[in-house]
Amino acid sequence: MVKMLRDTVRKLFDEKKVDMVIGWGEGTLPLSATPVFIENADEADTLIWDERCSNNLAVYLTKDKRHLVKSGKKIGIVVKGCDSRSLVLYAVENQIKRENLVVIGVTCDGVIDIKKVMKRTEGKEVLDLRIGDKDITVGGRGFETVVAKKEIISDFCLHCAHPDAPVHDLFIGQPRPANEKADVYKIVDDFEKLSADERWNSMVESYSKCVRCYACRNVCPSCYCNECFVDQNDPQWIGKSPEITDTLIFHMGRNMHVAGRCVECGACERACPADIDLLLLNKKIAKEISERFNYEAGLDIDEKPALASYCENEKQDFIMG
Amino acid sequence: MIKIEKSKFSVFIQNLVGDFTVFAPVGEGRQSAFDEVADAESVNTALQNTVQSPKSIFFPQTEVLFTYNDGDVQIPEAADKPFFLWGVRACDARSIMLVDKVFGRAKQRPDDPAFEDPYWKAKLDTAVILTLACNEPASTCFCHWTGDGPFEQAGDLWAVDVGSSYLIESLTEKGKAVLERIENASPAGKTEAAEIDSLRTQAESYLGDLVDLSELKDRMKQMWDDPAWDDIAAKCVNCGACAYACPTCHCFDVQDEGKKGKGKRIRLWDACMFPLFTKEASGHNPRGQAADRVRQRFLHKFSYYWDNYGESLCTGCGRCIYVCPVNLDIRTVVKRFLDIDAAV
Amino acid sequence: MKNAYVPIPMIVDKIGIEDTAKTLRTFDLRFVNDADCEQFKYLPGQFCEMSILGKGESPFGIASSPTEEGILKFTVNRTGLVTNEIHYLQVGDKVGIRGPLGNWYPVDSFKGENVVIVGGGFAFTTLRSLLIYLLAHRDDYKDITVIYGARNPELFIYKDEIESWKQRSDINLHLTIDNPVDGWVHKVGFVPAVAKEVAPSSENASVVVCGPPIMIKYTIPVLVDLGFSDERIITSLERRMKCGIGKCGRCNIGPEYVCIDGPVFTLEQLKPIPDAF
Numbered sequence: 001m002v003k004m005l006r007d008t009v010r011k012l013f014d015e016k017k018v019d020m021v022i023g024w025g026e027g028t029l030p031l032s033a034t035p036v037f038i039e040n041a042d043e044a045d046t047l048i049w050d051e052r053c054s055n056n057l058a059v060y061l062t063k064d065k066r067h068l069v070k071s072g073k074k075i076g077i078v079v080k081g082c083d084s085r086s087l088v089l090y091a092v093e094n095q096i097k098r099e100n101l102v103v104i105g106v107t108c109d110g111v112i113d114i115k116k117v118m119k120r121t122e123g124k125e126v127l128d129l130r131i132g133d134k135d136i137t138v139g140g141r142g143f144e145t146v147v148a149k150k151e152i153i154s155d156f157c158l159h160c161a162h163p164d165a166p167v168h169d170l171f172i173g174q175p176r177p178a179n180e181k182a183d184v185y186k187i188v189d190d191f192e193k194l195s196a197d198e199r200w201n202s203m204v205e206s207y208s209k210c211v212r213c214y215a216c217r218n219v220c221p222s223c224y225c226n227e228c229f230v231d232q233n234d235p236q237w238i239g240k241s242p243e244i245t246d247t248l249i250f251h252m253g254r255n256m257h258v259a260g261r262c263v264e265c266g267a268c269e270r271a272c273p274a275d276i277d278l279l280l281l282n283k284k285i286a287k288e289i290s291e292r293f294n295y296e297a298g299l300d301i302d303e304k305p306a307l308a309s310y311c312e313n314e315k316q317d318f319i320m321g
Numbered sequence: 322m323i324k325i326e327k328s329k330f331s332v333f334i335q336n337l338v339g340d341f342t343v344f345a346p347v348g349e350g351r352q353s354a355f356d357e358v359a360d361a362e363s364v365n366t367a368l369q370n371t372v373q374s375p376k377s378i379f380f381p382q383t384e385v386l387f388t389y390n391d392g393d394v395q396i397p398e399a400a401d402k403p404f405f406l407w408g409v410r411a412c413d414a415r416s417i418m419l420v421d422k423v424f425g426r427a428k429q430r431p432d433d434p435a436f437e438d439p440y441w442k443a444k445l446d447t448a449v450i451l452t453l454a455c456n457e458p459a460s461t462c463f464c465h466w467t468g469d470g471p472f473e474q475a476g477d478l479w480a481v482d483v484g485s486s487y488l489i490e491s492l493t494e495k496g497k498a499v500l501e502r503i504e505n506a507s508p509a510g511k512t513e514a515a516e517i518d519s520l521r522t523q524a525e526s527y528l529g530d531l532v533d534l535s536e537l538k539d540r541m542k543q544m545w546d547d548p549a550w551d552d553i554a555a556k557c558v559n560c561g562a563c564a565y566a567c568p569t570c571h572c573f574d575v576q577d578e579g580k581k582g583k584g585k586r587i588r589l590w591d592a593c594m595f596p597l598f599t600k601e602a603s604g605h606n607p608r609g610q611a612a613d614r615v616r617q618r619f620l621h622k623f624s625y626y627w628d629n630y631g632e633s634l635c636t637g638c639g640r641c642i643y644v645c646p647v648n649l650d651i652r653t654v655v656k657r658f659l660d661i662d663a664a665v
Numbered sequence: 666m667k668n669a670y671v672p673i674p675m676i677v678d679k680i681g682i683e684d685t686a687k688t689l690r691t692f693d694l695r696f697v698n699d700a701d702c703e704q705f706k707y708l709p710g711q712f713c714e715m716s717i718l719g720k721g722e723s724p725f726g727i728a729s730s731p732t733e734e735g736i737l738k739f740t741v742n743r744t745g746l747v748t749n750e751i752h753y754l755q756v757g758d759k760v761g762i763r764g765p766l767g768n769w770y771p772v773d774s775f776k777g778e779n780v781v782i783v784g785g786g787f788a789f790t791t792l793r794s795l796l797i798y799l800l801a802h803r804d805d806y807k808d809i810t811v812i813y814g815a816r817n818p819e820l821f822i823y824k825d826e827i828e829s830w831k832q833r834s835d836i837n838l839h840l841t842i843d844n845p846v847d848g849w850v851h852k853v854g855f856v857p858a859v860a861k862e863v864a865p866s867s868e869n870a871s872v873v874v875c876g877p878p879i880m881i882k883y884t885i886p887v888l889v890d891l892g893f894s895d896e897r898i899i900t901s902l903e904r905r906m907k908c909g910i911g912k913c914g915r916c917n918i919g920p921e922y923v924c925i926d927g928p929v930f931t932l933e934q935l936k937p938i939p940d941a942f
Contacts, residue, residue, distance in 0.1 A: 386670045386671075387670070387671055389718045389719075392674065392718070392759050394671055394672070394718075396668060396671065423911070423912060424912055427910065427911050427925060429911065429925045429926060430925070434667060435667040435669045435910075436669065436910050436911065436925070437669075438669075438910075438912055439668045439669075439670075440670075542919075545939045546939075571912070571914065572913055572914030572915060573907070573908070573912070573913045573914070574907060574913070575670075575721070575722065575907045575908065575913070576721070577718060577719050577720060577721050579719060580719055581717075581718065581719035581720065582718075582719065583719075584718070584719050586670070586718070588670075588908075588913075591913070591914075591915070593914065593915070598905075598915050599904070599905050599915050599916075600905065601903075601904070601905045602723070602744040602745030602746075602747075602748065602905075603744055607904065607918075607940060613940075617917075620919075621914075621917070624920070625917065625919060625920035626920075628919075628920035629920055
């Protein structure tokens with residue numbers, strides 16, 4: 001798989017079809033891959049693809065990195081299913097020209113949830129990781145344990161309907177069709193069972209841990225405003241301290257702003273240094289949108305986004321009165 | 322140096338709780354932090370180090386500078402009890418001293434107390450810090466690069482976990498006063514000294530290759546326009562995770578919260594990664610590009626602070642490596658500027 | 666112990682409107698407490714954080730001279746949240762200041778020397794402080810040359826005082842505007858060009874240059890050509906600031922903090938710093 005990826009990328013450079021390829025390379029920690037920006041065929045060998053390649057690389061096409069797209073360079077980008085949906089979103093929202101990208105899909109069975117790994121090792125530091133076909137061997141000082149992949153893959157990945165990039169130019173392996181049976185919104189089940197008060201309390205508890213580092217926002221491909229409302233100071237919309245009211249306004253502002261646009265990649269949640277389950281509310285909103293408007297973000301370049309279009313026969317039952 | 326059985330640890334903490342606000346490592350994983358504890362049972366003694374640094378004890382993420390009510394300004398009262406910190410690692414104890422060089426007497430005005438930060442000083446000057454030797458440094462640790470070590474003595478008291486007991490030595494008068502309160506302690510002797518030596522050797526063996534940082538200060542400056550900065554910035558997403566996890570990052574913002582007549586002036590952590598940090602009212606921003614801000618962070622750590630205080634503003638604790646969402650490893654950045662084989 | 670974060674209470678004593686667009690106002694503040702007045706010792710070039718509780722603070726160079734006892738003068742350009750609020754102040758209103766902050770123009774080492782002052786636009790504030798100070802100790806200094814430029818005649822600040830300076834024979838005053846205007850009898854042209862034309866002697870002289878960054882940038886080579894050495898070319902820098910006492914970390918240029926190592930720097934100090942201007 002990795003060899004195929006490297007060969008494909010090398011060929012793209014040899015045939016002068018790309019000026020740069022954004023992919024994942026070996027990180028400095030056993031559980032981390034890191035984004036790499038490859039500019040020639042020789043560097044193709046630094047590419048890797050496995051369950052550690054969690055970053056949504058689409059983020060490198062907008063925000064502070066917009067100059068890459070503006071440079072007119074032909075960019076290749078390696079994508080999981082969710083990452084490819086970000087590219088579709090960008091095309092729909094006129095952030096990129098689809099034809100300037102070479103989208104390289106890879107077969108994805110989900111990425112590692114470090115929290116789950118740490119639970120397995122009872123907090124012990126992982127110093128060694130070996131990825132097999134079905135299992136992953138995790139080792140550290142004085143221990144080694146073999147875990148089935150599905151036990152340490154993120155929950156939302158386990159219930160992903162579009163693991164293989166629905167939109168791509170090249171694909172490493174055989175792309176599988178969408179998994180119609182996937183219970184995509186399973187991670188919101190428990191939350192939905194709570195009463196309104198319980199939901200509120202669980203949110204307050206969860207978001208109280210936020211330190212306002214904005215890692216969630218900055219790794220989020222759907223959050224690409226030139227200036228985030230949180231950063232504006234004249235007028236200043238919200239307080240800047242991690243006081244719960246302001247923190248909730250920040251997160252909910254973000255939830256609402258990515259409503260109907262979130263591709264559910266979970267980058268926010270993985271980036272959070274406070275381990276807040278940030279995808280939960282986004283998933284809940286995505287579920288509502290899916291049920292009401294039969295729309296999932298980032299699947300079809302020609303489809304109008306649910307919250308940017310109007311049909312007369314839409315359900316109106318949310319209008320009170 | 323004295324020796325106390327771990328079974329007496331709870332008595333030790335209990336003895337302090339009355340006269341001190343005791344902080345110790347609690348929680349797990351990314352939630353692990355130094356927090357106030359009422360008893361020894363809440364202390365997590367199994368952590369290599371807390372993911373959140375102890376800087377927040379002296380420099381809380383949000384701190385009220387004063388409240389105001391129709392022009393009447395009130396400064397919050399200082400904490401009623403001094404702080405006791407149990408189990409700070411040498412890197413973190415040193416980081417507090419590095420920040421103290423900035424928040425304490427200003428080097429530019431050494432004789433003027435008005436240039437001292439009164440909030441930081443009030444907490445730090447009365448605090449007693451117990452440093453616990455690091456028997457098992459993490460793979461992200463590189464304290465030996467920054468002139469430290471897992472068994473470096475720092476703070477007011479220095480302790481070593483030797484399995485069934487703690488060996489504790491006082492390093493300052495404040496530390497000595499605390500040590501004298503401990504009952505049921507036996508003096509430590511040669512056996513214990515040998516134990517410490519072997520633990521130290523083992524701990525040091527866990528650290529990776531040593532990198533000499535002495536050239537770094539000038540190299541980074543000479544390479545001001547080097548494309549290396551663009552390569553580093555290409556990956557960085559400009560969030561503040563590293564700065565907030567860092568025990569020495571001390572930049573802050575000042576904000577007024579409340580109405581015009583009544584409210585509070587607070588200070589809160591800020592980060593040089595954020596575009597607003599330096600953006601002026603005119604719209605001009607001296608560090609407007611992401612690459613400018615990335616360069617600032619590393620130059621502040623390894624060059625500017627060194628110019629001012631003769632050492633780096635990094636203690637090799639490795640927290641930024643652990644929390645970075647894109648695995649932009651500070652060690653790789655350092656190596657890149659020292660021409661040691663490393664791709665960013 | 667003095668808490669440097671707590672503002673000193675002041676009262677607005679006088680407000681002067683500097684331009685017809687009313688974006689520039691000069692505030693004379695007096696101390697509420699005599700003890701504060703007594704303790705507030707400063708020199709030209711230093712600055713204060715002016716504080717509107719509930720809105721925040723902004724740094725301003727002190728435009729008054731320590732020889733003008735009992736008041737502090739600030740000229741405020743209306744650009745942002747805090748400056749907007751300052752413009753709403755009325756005579757008699759309370760306001761807080763923190764300071765004096767930063768370093769100062771080396772007025773002692775100027776003694777027995779010629780002093781050249783080069784200023785642009787509303788950055789003339791601390792230069793006014795310097796000039797008033799020098800005039801108050803006129804015998805200590807030799808020739809005083811002032812080159813002051815603004816986009817148009819309207820945008821000079823301290824117009825009344827400029828008139829009085831014109832009358833004096835002990836100041837070489839050169840005013841300039843960017844483009845010709847009917848009735849303007851002084852120079853026309855950008856400050857760097859006028860500095861070149863006036864060509865003040867660098868012999869036994871220091872020059873203080875203060876204005877928009879672009880003006881400073883293009884004036885410095887002219888001054889170097891005139892023979893001023895790097896340690897005798899003095900300027901004042903601006904950066905976004907919060908604490909003003911070297912703690913909060915945002916106003917640095919290289920290893921120097923503008924708030925405490927500056928705002929006054931010599932060209933010699935700034936030369937090794939790549940992003941100073």
